[in-house]
Amino acid sequence: MCRWLAYSGSPVSVGDLLYKPTNSLVIQSKHSRMGAETTNGDGFGVGWYGALAEPGMFHSTEPAWNDRNLHELASHARSGRVFAHIRASTGSAVQQTNCHPFRHGNWLWMHNGLIRDFATVKRDLVFAVAPELYPGIEGSTDSEVFFYLALTFGLEQDPPAAIAAAVGLIEETGRRHGVEHPIQMTVATTDGNATWAVRYSSEGQSRTLFHSTDISTLRAQYPDYPLLHGLSDDTRLVVSEPLGDLHGAWQEVPESSCITVRGGEEELQPFKPAAP
Template sequence: MCRWAAYIGEPIYLEDIITRPDHSLVAQSVEATECKTTTNADGFGIAWYNERPEPGLYRDVYPAWSDPNLRSLAHQVKSRLFLSHVRASTGASTSRNNCHPFAARNWTFMHNGQVGGFEQFRKAADMAVPDDLYGKRLGGTDSEVLFLLALGYGLNRDPCAALEQSVAWLENQSRETGESPHMRLSAAFSDGQTLYAARYSSDHIAPSVYYRYSETRRGWAVVSEPLETNEDGWIELAPGKMISVTSEGLREMDFNPNRVEVAA
């Protein structure tokens, strides 16, 4: 399983989330505390937004703690909205194209979790990606397919409904293979204006998601694990919920792929 952290608010240095806190994302790459795999060493990535609608993207296959370029970039770059991820592979190879976040047009997406039996229906999943998005299918992960399917279902029109449809389609394929867990998901994604996050599982084990507003940073952090072990105010997102965060504040909504009818 992976760990991730996202931020939206007044511009801050990336290091304020990625490297400086006691339980920063880089610290979680060495010793995560709320997932089965404590070490997340199969690559990392950052996507950040500034003046342009398309995000900047930096990904590599090294462990996050061992890359001096990551620390240098995080020390120098400020952003009002960014997503960062450290990877522990659940099957796909360690390559730059398999590192999160994924980017297409102005959208970015990162995921922690798994789709049971994905390799058994990977060809069908690839073929379900719309033709105009298939050129963005660069890696071999279930997470990238999840993202591209959601884009095809209308992520720009209704992010919650589009992600529900994408999750429902993949979960249905997994159920047909009979391999569980069929779906475990914590995901964060953005169009450059709004930060979204969702938490869901087909069983009772949903990957963790927390969020907190910081008066010091004047912004929201949405994370897999709290960035400080002794810091109050972190709110755990309940399974089956999704949030959208803008400069106007945070809104919570139901996230229920089971209400989606999947075509046979």
């Protein structure tokens, strides 16, 4: 599958996010502890918000641990909202247009998991994408079609409801084609102001997802831990697996849940697909 992180808070070096933690995303690209695969070497991507309304993106088909351009770019880029994703393909080609995060306007999207038997259900799902949105699909992954289905169902107005509708359609389509468990997912999306992340799977055994504990609480628990003192109180991370072993720093997102991160506030709600 894949591994990803969604960061929001005080502006930080993208390189510090990707390389410095003891279980950084770059380390996970070679030695994931909790992923379906140990190695996630089928490319990577980074999306970040800066001076422009539309987020910047960098994609490569190189393994994250072996790309000098990523290290150079990340060392110089700073942002208060970053999406980063390392890819383990579930069957689609290793090419830049298949690397996450995907972008539409000021929105970013990334996914860990798969739409099962995608080749079987792809035609039906693609035909459900709004005609005016369809030209934006550049790659061949199930994850990008999932994104455009969510956009079709109103992601820009109500992200949780749109994701629920997209998942409902994917499940209905899959089961109509004889797929027992049509979707496995942890997915994250952002408009640059808030982040929404969902953990769900048709079989109820979803890939791992965690969010960081309140920074001010950690700062009180670990007064001699220097990294915590350089971050604002509204700093939050949502990750596929913890970036380090600091006790109490991470909380697991429950099965079938949606977490919304807006500033320093987090809201956790049950997630249930909506009937198409």
